[in-house]
Structures are given as C-alpha cells and as structure tokens.
Amino acid sequence: MEVLFTFVPRENQQERLLAEFPEVNFRFLYKNKSFLPTADIVVTYGEDLTAEDIESAENLKWIMVASAGIEKMPHDAIEDKGIIVSNVKGIHKTPMAESVLAHLLALKRALPFIYRNQRNGEWNRKTKSSELAGSTAVLLGPGAIGSEIGRLLQAFGVRTIGCNRSGKKAPHMDDMVSFEKVLDVLPEADIVISVLPSTAETYHLLKKEHFRAMKEDTIFMNFGRGDLVEDQVMLEALKTGEIGHAVLDVFEEEPLPADHPYWKMDNVIISPHVSSHSGKYVERALDVFIPNLHAWIKGDTSPSNPVDMKRGY
Template sequence: MVVLFTFKIKEEHERQLREEFPDIAFRFAGKLDVDVLTEAEIIVTYGEDLSENEIEQAKNLKWVMVASAGLEKMPLRKLEERKILVTNVRGIHKTPMAESVLAHILSLKRSLPKIYEFQREGEWSKKLGSSELKGSTAIILGPGAIGSEIGRLLQAFGVFTIGCNRSGRLSEHMNEMISFEKLITRLPDADIIISVLPSTPETKGLLTAVHFDDMKDDAIFMNFGRGDLVDEQVLIDALDQQKIGHAVLDVFEKEPLTSDHPFYRMANVTVSPHVSSHSSEYIPRSLQVFTYNLRKWLNGEEDVQNKIDLKRGY
C-alpha cells in the first residue's frame, strides 16, 4: 500500500509513521508527485492541490485524508463519483482558534492596539475608552467543536452565548440556540458576532446588508470560518457607514489580500492572514487523527473519524 503526503512533515514524524506501520510505503513528497499519484491508495493533503484531473489519474485511490477542516477547493463531485472516502481533521483547530478569537476580543475590549500605539509614539495617555467583556452577549455562528470551545471560554468571562446553526439544535457551552432563520431576531442584542462556519451552499452569502443593519453600532464582527460568508463590499459599506464598531477578519473571499485592499487601511478592521488555527501542535494533532483512522482502515473497520458527507461538503 502506498500513502502519499503532499505536504512536508518533520523527519521525526516520518520516522514514527514508518515505525508504527512498517508494511506501508509512505511517500513524503511534499508535493503532488505525479509519479506516485497513480500508485497511491491514500493521499494526505491540505486539500488545495487536488483537481478532477488528479483524481482521474489516481487509479488506485481509495481514501483522501485532508489535514484541514475546509473542503471547498476539493473536487467533491468527482470524489463522490469514484466513491472515494474523504476524512478531515475537524476538531483539532478548536484550541488555537478559540484562543485566537478570545485574544482579539480582549485586545479590543482592553484597548491594547491603542496602548501599543501610545508606546510607539512615546505618549503617556490614559484616554483609552476600555470596556469589559463580562456581561456581554455573543452570537456564535457554527457552534461545533471550534464554536463550542469559543463558547466555553467566553462563558468563563461571564458572556451570554447564543449558538446559531442550520437546525437550531442544542450545542455545548451555549446559553441559547437559534437557527439561521432566527438569526436576524437576535442580532440587535449581540455585542459580538463570531463566525466559524465552513463554506457550504447554505453558508455562502448567509450574511447580507440587512444583517449588518440590525447589528449594534459598536458590535464586533469576527469571521474565522470562510470568506464567502459575506460579500466583502457589503462588509466594507457597513464599516464605512459605522453600522458596526469593528471587524476582525481571518478569512477573505480571495486570499491572499492584495496590498492595495481597503481592509488594510481601515482603522476599524483587524486583518489576520488566515493564521488563527496555526500552532506548533497542528501537525501532531493531524497525524493523531490520521493514524487512528489508518488503524481502522487496515482492520477493515468503517467507523472512521471525521468522515465527510460529500453531498453536503462537510
């Protein structure tokens, strides 16, 4: 059996895999090696380098392990036609992403950007306008593994958490749950709106100008899911017209942002270059999910972790 890794991992991780699975021919190419592609039964990828053409060439392919949560750049229809198993690493992002979200919120609430600015300018000033997180209300779009962890941390700070998903079904660490249809009714009460939604047909363009009209004029909007949640011009207009107080953006419609993008010049926007999930523990956690599933795969077990419904895209 040939397993192709299309991204680099540390030598110690390569060695651990070879020692644990001595009968498997691992190919740590660090790219989509076309010479190995035709042999590979399993491909481990970040999900951005596989097209329909590569899937056609991979005659022996049976399983694609995606070391990411997002699948929007993958040829899901072709994979479904071939009946290829697709799994991802959903859940491993919850700690770094929740910490990133909380860090940005506390930074804004406690005026850290202004403090840093005063320091750079050599200015001693206490005119900060700081506020408290305690007693605020947060809506979390997508209260899955990541959203629930964000909710847990926010609740520890005394925040009332409202989870919002397609069904409105109860999720952990949410004081209240609503469906997408009910979102508009709760936006006027929210001090913070956080999205960690994936990109699916249901979530593309989910937020419109009407939603921003109903937000508080000092609300913090945070997008840590996918950039196609809202048309960027809609968001720019809402910020220009001061319909909301601030936006923290880790994802964008097109990445990377060009150097002349207006977000860079807007005082009420924080641009984060899609790094909220980055951590020294990312690859080790990904490999834990992979090795767990690989053992099941080798034993012929079908109840693998994080199996993707290719019709739904998650």
C-alpha cells in the same frame, strides 16, 4: 499499501509513522503528486488536488484531509469514483478559540491603542477600555470550534447564543437559534463570531439586513470562510458605522489584494488566515490519522470525521 503525503511532516513525525506502520510504504513529498497513480491513501491539506489528479489516481480509496475545509477540492470527481474523504474536524478548536479570545481581549482592553502609544513614546491613559464580562455573543456555527469559543467566553461572563441550521442545542451555548431566526438575536449581540464552513447554504448568508440589525459598536469576527459575507456588504457596514469593528481572518479573495480598503481602515483587523496555526497542528492531525489507519489496515473503511462531498462538510 502506499500512503502519499502531499506535504512534508517534521522528521520526528515521519519517524513516528514509519515505526508504527512498518508494512506501509509512505511518500512524504511537498506538492509532488507523481505517485498518485499508485497511492491507496492520500493525506493532503485539500488545496492541491485537481479533477485530473483524481482521474489519474487508479488505486485511491481514501483521502485524509489535514484540515477542516474541503471547498477547494474537486468534489464531483471524488464522488464519481466513490473515494472516501475524512478530515480533522476538531483539532483547530484550541488555537482558533485562543485566537478569537486574543483579539477580543486586545480590543476590549485597548491593547492596539497602548502599543501604538508605546511606539510613539506617548504616555496616554485615555484608553477607553471596556470589558468582556456582561456582554452577549452570537456564535454562527457552534460545532467543535464554536463550542470551545463559547466555553471560554462563558468563563469571562459572556452570554452565548449559538446559531446553526437546526437551532438544536450545542455545548456551551446559553441559547440557540436557527439560521432563519438569527435576525431576531443580532440586536442583542455585542459580539458576532462566525466559524461556519463554506457551503451552498452559508454562501453570502449574512446580508445588509443582518449588519443593520447589529449594534453600532458590535464587534464582528469572521474566522470561518470569507464567502459568508459579500465583500461590498462588509465594507458598507464598516464605512457607514453599522457595526463598530471587524476582525477578519478570512476573505472572499485570498491573499487580500494590496490595494484593498481594509488595509487602511482603523476599524478592521486583518488576520491573514492564520487563526488555526499552531506548532502542534500536524501532531494533532496525526493523532486523528493514525488510529484511522490502524483500523483501515484491519478492514474498517469508515474513518472518523467522514465528509459528505455533496453537502461540503
């Protein structure tokens, strides 16, 4: 059996795989797909496979995506060949939840103001600090990541309202609504956080009327995918003061162009799609992959976290 990694794990992580699976021929090659024609399994971040690659992969049966997002993959080509796809849904919840809380606490406790004054050598106690406690947060996409964010927010005394396709209950949400009902709860929100994936249903889901429904001091945070909001809609909401602040980890165009207005806006924090980064990322991905590979070798071709290529998640 051949397993091709299109990224290179650390040496100790490679040794872990080699020791646990002596019967498997592993290839650890950074963006080198020369072994695709003979690979049975491919482990990838999901951004480096093309339809031509899938066509050349004669033996490929399973693609393990070491990421949650699959929007850049050649869906039709993969589906046509009946290749099984799974991802590592859930491993991002700790670093992403911590990133969200870090940004929120920084804004509420006026850390940017404090740091700026330190650089300028200015003793200024007019911080205009506020608190998380007693606020209300609307979380778009209360899955593994959103629920962990909700758990931490509740610990700070924040009321959480989850929003998903069905409106069905989710962990660590005080209330739930469906996408169709989100306009009803946005006027209550002090914080709006999205961790939604990119799908046909979530594409430009938030429109002008959604931002008009928010409070003037609402903090909007997008940690899911940039195509949730059309860029001009986001800009208009920020420029006209329909919302107070935006923390953006994802954008419609990445990297964000150097001449984009966001760079010079005081009410925007730009995070260059790094909220899930962690030194433990690949380690956690292998914790998902290794049990699935053991099961695969024994004939179980149903890995955990299967992805429906038609739905996009």
